[in-house]
Amino acid sequence: MDDLTQLPGVGPSTAEKLKEAGYTDFMKIATATIGELTEIDGISEKAAAKIIEAARELCNLGFKSGSEVLSQRKNIWKLSTGSKNLDEILGGGLESQSITEFAGMFGSGKTQIAHQACVNLQCPERIIADDAIKEEILNEPKAVYIDTEGTFRPERIIQMAEALGLDGKEVLNNILVARAYNSDMQMLYAENVENLIREGHNIKLIVVDSLTSTFRTEYVGRGKLAERQQKLGRHMATLNKLADLYNCVVIVTNQVAARPDALFGASEQAIGGHIVGHAATFRIFLRKAKGDKRVAKLYDSPHLPDAEAMFRITEKGIHD
Ligand code: ADP
Ligand code: MG
Numbered sequence: 001m002d003d004l005t006q007l008p009g010v011g012p013s014t015a016e017k018l019k020e021a022g023y024t025d026f027m028k029i030a031t032a033t034i035g036e037l038t039e040i041d042g043i044s045e046k047a048a049a050k051i052i053e054a055a056r057e058l059c060n061l062g063f064k065s066g067s068e069v070l071s072q073r074k075n076i077w078k079l080s081t082g083s084k085n086l087d088e089i090l091g092g093g094l095e096s097q098s099i100t101e102f103a104g105m106f107g108s109g110k111t112q113i114a115h116q117a118c119v120n121l122q123c124p125e126r127i128i129a130d131d132a133i134k135e136e137i138l139n140e141p142k143a144v145y146i147d148t149e150g151t152f153r154p155e156r157i158i159q160m161a162e163a164l165g166l167d168g169k170e171v172l173n174n175i176l177v178a179r180a181y182n183s184d185m186q187m188l189y190a191e192n193v194e195n196l197i198r199e200g201h202n203i204k205l206i207v208v209d210s211l212t213s214t215f216r217t218e219y220v221g222r223g224k225l226a227e228r229q230q231k232l233g234r235h236m237a238t239l240n241k242l243a244d245l246y247n248c249v250v251i252v253t254n255q256v257a258a259r260p261d262a263l264f265g266a267s268e269q270a271i272g273g274h275i276v277g278h279a280a281t282f283r284i285f286l287r288k289a290k291g292d293k294r295v296a297k298l299y300d301s302p303h304l305p306d307a308e309a310m311f312r313i314t315e316k317g318i319h320d
Pocket of ligand 2: 149
């Protein structure tokens with residue numbers, strides 16, 4: 001919990017009211033709307049605008065100079081997916097300071113990719129970084145796995161780890177798994193990652209598998225769409241902030257929905273609309289091919305061409 005009295009015009013009693021309304025930290029306030037804050041007794045529109053602006057600054061959501069961005073980007077590192085083909089279309093691997101989204105039908109390999117990433121984090125050859133950064137990453141790196149579908153399988157982690165000659169139990173010890181039964185828990189777990197880091201865990205990978213399933217079941221119908229999108233937006237902002245601030249790789253998985261209205265182009269679409277689309281830097285569609293083969297298609301990347309890659313899922317894990 002943050003000390004809300006650091007915000008302009010917020011004394012102890014307003015801080016208390018904010019907390020009661022669920023605004024327990026700066027991030028929640030930074031991503032709130034003026035309309036939401038004015039629902040709280042004693043907060044005018046003008047005060048709400050000031051509070052939100054200050055919270056955004058405290059969360060680093062404001063402007064940065066180009067050279068600051070450049071120096072931050074110098075720390076970017078990459079985590080191999082296990083497939084050279086897939087790494088190549090991603091520009092070398094899963095990139096830190098970004099969110100990578102894997103979308104696809106049931107069984108297309110989203111959860112397998114997420115498991116493999118957790119294993120690969122323990123494998124120095126699969127971390128692509130400059131020496132100084134690599135040293136920092138290899139200092140007991142840990143993955144956080146937010147599991148909303150109950151599909152995290154420790155046995156599978158052991159299997160993948162042993163295929164790489166790693167100690168399965170050790171790899172498991174470095175994965176912090178949280179089962180989220182609803183979207184509030186999911187959001188809270190993501191927000192709590194910062195506490196884990198402050199406690200000294202060197203979190204370098206965050207997985208949310210799946211990003212949208214809880215939201216999809218809880219916010220049903222047109223009338224709930226705005227609220228759903230707003231919450232999803234806040235969740236994505238939390239993940240983006242963690243990625244940026246702590247130089248983490250973030251993977252989210254997503255289901256696809258049929259687009260009955262599609263005359264041209266893709267007949268399937270990732271859930272979550274523009275909110276997810278804008279927040280994810282790398283978006284990948286997965287589809288099944290023959291046998292253990294899968295096709296990954298990168299689309300919508302700001303600096304990479306759309307491209308396809310073929311990889312396989314076998315008992316060893318993800319590879320070409
Ligand atoms: P989703 O996209 O729904 O998350 P998954 O990532 O769970 O899909 O992929 C499931 C598929 O991965 C299975 O259908 C199977 O083809 C493959 N798979 C899972 N575990 C193994 C394993 N131990 N050995 C070989 N293939 C596996
Ligand atoms: Mg899955």
